[in-house]
Amino acid sequence: MHMDNVKISRVLFELSNVNRIRILESLQEGEMTLRDFSLKTGIPKPELSRNLKRLVSSGIIIRKGTNEYTLSPLGRILMLHLKNLNFLEKFAFIFMEHDLSFLPMEFQLTLGDLENIKVVEGTIEGFNLTVDRLNVAESYENIMTREILLPFIEPVKRLLEKNLKVKLIAPRNTGSEIMKLLEGVKVKNIRIKLVEDVQMVILADANTAEFNLPLLKGDLDYGITFYSDEERGVGWINRLFYYYWESLPGEMIL
Template identity: 30%
Template sequence: MEELSKLLFELSNEDRLRILNVLRESPAKLTALASTLDLTVQETSRHLSRMTKADLIQKGSDGAYFITAYGSQLQEILPPLSFLIKNQEYFMTHTMSNLPREFISRIGDLVNAELTDNAIVLFQHVDSLISRAIEYVWILSDQALSSTFPLLEQSLERGVEFKVVLPADIEVPKLPEEMLPDFSKYRGNLMEPRHLEKVSHVVILSESEAILALPDLDGRLDYLGFRIEDSIGLHWCHDLFVHFWDIANPVALG
């Protein structure tokens, strides 16, 4: 534990993390690093000395510093910590503990996700996602999201593919008949519904963006969560949806 404490102390300094990021791209000499990071040469030298003693970096024969294999591998585990620290308040009241383990280990892929701590705003993002989708919209949700039905129908008319995973005991809110689209005519073509015994997460994604909401500490979904637009984060959401899609049961549309 003492060694871990020492390492965490070295990594707790923002300037040292910035140095690691620069050296990960290419080796650099002291003065170049100081200039790039807008630090004094003295400050930079002090950081480099500490990082060298911790085996995070080494100095080459040409005077340029480079990241060690050990330092490079440590960097691989920093994004998950960065994601949690960046969204500390969210994770004081929400949990990822019931995600499949492989996705917890990859949670750093969401480091660029944008937190939305207002459910109304998150639903607005969902509407926008559905409206802008060109190829597909995949939905994993604990509720039918009836407010999106008109947008879903418009997207289906445009040829957008939909995959939907809902709880087995889902109850669709009663709506006036004219507001309830006949999704059955798209069944087997553009609309594929499946059911899970229980849905504990919200994942809504298209080819260009995604929405993710995790449960609160009591296991309830309050639709506070994240908007993801970068390719790595989208790949994480894509894989998570596919995980649940593959274990869900096909159902008929009425």
């Protein structure tokens, strides 16, 4: 155990240097020579050579031939975790007050996919974003909500009138309210799953997606909305929705 801790400490030490991180980030684009590094990073050659030697010695990168370098399998895994840590550090002021622990482990380990996500602050601003998204949605909309919010009822009805496919996850106690709101609305393209508990809000389509997290005490925070219009971020949020759609025990009412 002591030796394992020593190894971990060494790896963390190697990742604590700004220039070594710049080298590793450059290698994510592919193999590079000393000249490539120098042109891309601007790191002086003596400093560059010293840090490359350290990274090779620690097994994080591999030297191929006499002058080419690439990430090792260990290095590739470490870079995935660094993306997660960068995301958490970037929004540390939010995560100090919001809960992420309920997320399935596979999604906690891929938070780096959200590295380019945007934060919309303010409840009204967040609601306006949601309405704007719903008004231009194409093909489908995936929704998970803890409560039925009035500003979103008409936009969702319009989605159904335009024959977009809608999937909705909501708490059991909202079932009768949902069915009442859908009276007189075309429902052939909506599927509704009622579950015991909803821990976060998700709205996602093919091009954009958003979510709201609970505060540490459990109340949903509509004043902080995470929003993505970038492929990896939208993909992560849609995958999370489908994880809940498939895994949460519940009752299909449509």
